[in-house]
Amino acid sequence: MRDRYMELFILGCSLPVVMGIGAFAIGRTRIARWLATLGVWLGCSVASVPVIAVLSGQAVEPLEMAWTMPGGSLSLGLDGLSAFFCLPVLLVSPLAALYGCAYLAGEKKPLGSVLLFYNVLTASMLLLMASRNALLFLIVWELMAVSSFFLVVFDDEHAHVREAGWTYLIATHIGTAALLALFALLGKQANSLDFGRMIGTGLSPVMASVVFALAVTGFGSKAGFIPLHVWLPEAHPAAPSHVSAMMSGVMIKTGIYGLLRVLTFLGSPSVTWGWTLVIIGVLSGILGVAFALAQHDLKRLLAYHSVENIGIIALGIGAGVLGLAWNQPALVVLGFGGGILHVLNHAVFKSLLFLGAGAVVHSTGTRDIDHLGGLFKSMRWTGVTFLVASAAISGLPPFNGFISEFMIYVGAFSGVQAGSPGTVILAIGATGGLALIGGLAAACFAKAFGVVFLGEPRSDHAVSAHEVHAMMRWPMAILAITCLAIGLLAPQMVNLVIPAVQVMAGGPAASLTEPATTATHSLTAVVYASASLLLLMVVLYLVRRHLPRAKEETVTGTWDCGYARPTSRMQYTASSFAQPLTDLLRIFLGTRKHGAAPQGFFPQPTAFETDTPDAAQERLFAPLFRLVDRALSPIRRMQHGRIHEYLLYIAIVLVLLLLWKAGGHQ
């Protein structure tokens, strides 16, 4: 008698869709919003049963059904890797749905489509993790891409939103094109499109490297590897905030999942792949955070931080791949383990940051950091949770970001062997890179949190800020608690991530036990240190409150060196805060400055402005696309908008296909 876990999982995937369709039919009312949210909650609760079963070490039987599509069966299954990647979906999407329920409450537009597509996005991400057939995988992949496209263009009355939507649609389809080629190659070799039969097909090293390059391109464009990240800073700010939280926190991780899954097909990895991923990781990490530092738009800043964190994840995975190639179990466990755990951690704090940014936008009506300030007093919940997430994303203890970065650090250090230059170069790149990324990220979040929430309001937008609805506050609070909980349950997180690492390592599990135990020991010590830190903080604070004259507090203006009338406009702005660093990094950033310094004894009013366009988009893709545009312009004559002629094209292609097929059989 087989278990029914996969059927349960399919039920979990279909509930959100069914109830989303119901919500779509009902339309704008409150019932529709609740119905859709309930669908996500029910679906995720049901789907969490098989996921938890897999993560607790139970083997779940895969489901295989015949279908009429060529190249294999309709097969679904969950292993440690899939199950771990389901966790961010299961955690973030119900909370973001609840938040969205309140976020969309004041919306005048019809909500049917946003509710439906949100639910479709959730379901498709879950189904993607369970797909065990390339065709099914690609169909679900497209479903995910298209539903998220419709979510991005929710505010389609604005031209910039439509443009962001197109950028995203093009980027994701360039990725899909690479994936089509990838699965065609793998499928041809395996003579089947089933994932189960793609493993160990004995690809030649050259073909394996081609497949790897296609995977990095195809999945990297979804994940946001530099320079394929161009859609992130466009699409994330354009989408409604709970959708940005889902896309940035969860959806881009499907790219990482795909990359890892394809790596399992390719057999023993080459050193080159590991170095490729490490270099991509360090570059994405440093450039992502550098561009984030230069941004004025809160959500755009967060989008660049996703690039940075994807870089950290790629760095960990690259270290793991190198560990496999060099046969170093410690590097395998800590590299893959740290990278994969960072997927979950980033999902938690990044979605929290986007929800926080959404609350700020909802309350003040602006995303411009330099127009905000002093929100901590009017938005206490949002402020505290945003602070927790800022510390977590900067990798500071006692929060979760530190745990995964700690694992990558320890992996890189313990891989070092005297006399082997490769391990040392990896350690230099990983530790030096992570240290620099961590320092810059802390700078960037000191700027984001400090300028938005601390000091005095810089504009009327910020003065009129108010705390958001409880249904928006609670999801943020739960995510903030999760940040701390993962930080304090670090040894248990290692156990959670080990099944996924085993899938990547492929071989016997025994070699992984020892490094996993060492990691658990270190993390236990880290947890004790974190707990003592928290305790000591509280004790010191209480001592300070009970000193003899602790109650005597004089309240006065900020000391500004004797200047009598300080105003809020004299505060340091986000741009001035980041200026030393952005100046240092200007060769990468290409920040443009507009305006002039005041001149003469009686200066006229003047203005100053900086903006930092995306270098990859401006210098790489814009010229490239212009070139493609010019080269392909003759074909445009075929695209004239007359539908009957389009139908003719389809008919001609079908006939040609038939002839080709018939010819092949003779």
Add this chain to the structure above:
Amino acid sequence: MKVMHWALPLAAWVLSPLMLGIINRVKAFFAGRRGPSVWQLYFDLFKLLQKGSVYSRSTSIVIRVAPSAGLACMAICATILPWGEVRAPVTFTGDIVLLAYLLGLARFATVLAALDTGSSFEGMGASREVQFAALAEPSFFLGMLVLVLHFGFSGLSSMVSGISLETWQTSGVLLVLVACSWFVLLLTENSRIPIDDPNTHLELTMIHEVMVLDYSGPDFAYILYAASLKMWIFGALVVNLVVPMHSLLPWLQAPAFLLGMVLVMVLVGIVESILARLRLQQVPKILIGSVLLSLIALVVKLMGS
């Protein structure tokens, strides 16, 4: 033995204010003054703890919590530091990462507290602090990598306890390079000349001192005490690197460590007396230079093996 281990952090907690006293005496000597007592910081802390406090009306809870957070980080860091062959009470594989990130957390708290006041001066200080910290952080890890190459990767205690006279004979150059790099790190992180000037609070070029302009009373006592602990932490890193503890008799190690600490502080005092503060634009060059020192040490090590 357990009690013995705790002697190390205890010494740090008790003696760290003395270190700043020594620096000030050295500076006074060079300036031809008598200077304050070496115990001056203890008197200051005692006085400040008994005072009431003044807060700006722009501030929120952040500025009130930040001193406790910063001090807690430094106090925990002090438990990771070894003392020759005596292990630290907290030692595990990767403790150096925790050490670096606890310092980062303390810095994050100070920077946010500075931004909490809404003052443009403190904003400037905060901005510079995060810039220099981001540049200084890699040199700590790269220097550590040299130690890892020598002694394998484990806790800080096991790594530094391996440094002996023999290590100095075989790879003294590397240790000197790393020590130089870490000494620059010490000057940067503790806001000493030539990076920053701890004495003049109100000049536009200040970094650390300007961030704590709005503190008073017990909060300021916490800040000062945390700063002295931070000085101890970096001093101890340099001393552990330079003094070949492994070759000393066990009972000599503690006095040698303390003597080393005093000498490092005297060196800081001398540097402060004979150098002028650098222009801010020059500071990144110094920091990147210190990262390069560690990198050179690594390259030398790799070439040699």
